[in-house]
Amino acid sequence: MGSDSDREVMAAATQQLDELGIPSETRTISAHRSPKLATAFATTAKERGIKVIIAAAGKAAHLAGVMAAHTTLPIIGVPIGGKDTAGMDSLLSTVQMPPGVPVATVAINGSKNAALLAAQIIATSDDGIGAKLSRLKEDMEKTLMTSSGAGLPHAENEGTA
Ligand code: RP5
Numbered sequence: 001m002g003s004d005s006d007r008e009v010m011a012a013a014t015q016q017l018d019e020l021g022i023p024s025e026t027r028t029i030s031a032h033r034s035p036k037l038a039t040a041f042a043t044t045a046k047e048r049g050i051k052v053i054i055a056a057a058g059k060a061a062h063l064a065g066v067m068a069a070h071t072t073l074p075i076i077g078v079p080i081g082g083k084d085t086a087g088m089d090s091l092l093s094t095v096q097m098p099p100g101v102p103v104a105t106v107a108i109n110g111s112k113n114a115a116l117l118a119a120q121i122i123a124t125s126d127d128g129i130g131a132k133l134s135r136l137k138e139d140m141e142k143t144l145m146t147s148s149g150a151g152l153p154h155a156e157n158e159g160t161a
Helices: 004-019 035-045 063-070 088-095 111-123 127-145
Strands: 053-058 075-080
Touching: 004 053, 004 075, 004 111, 035 063, 053 063, 053 088, 053 111, 063 075, 063 088, 075 088, 075 111, 111 127
Parallel strands: 053 075
Antiparallel strands: none
């Protein structure tokens, strides 16, 4: 993440990865305030065994883009919502990467989905993680189906508004 002020939003990503048993490291590295560190992190990530980088930043700061410039690892960008433009600045800068330098962008503050997408990428070569993700989807469906109001309409309700 670009700043410690992003930590609260990004906690959901760490929690989701922990629940799936995927080891992760959390670092505060700014693309613009500590550019040398950002470059070093990205260029050495692959050799350190990292499979996916989740890069979160707010405003027009472009941690995800800088990561993507320096590695062939998949980069998932999390635009962080701010007070000034509610995160639209970050969303647009993250999603609008130029051709040749992709960043998979999730929703503003979408840290949980960033973790799930990272897990899905890892699952392409890890059946154990794949099985956990399948169970998670099944649980999600069960939870919805057992919630009140879920399922097909009952006959007695048909014809009512
Ligand atoms: C970005 O600027 C950070 O990712 C953060 O979301 C935003 C504001 O940073 P702070 O001024 O709170 O450190 O670089």
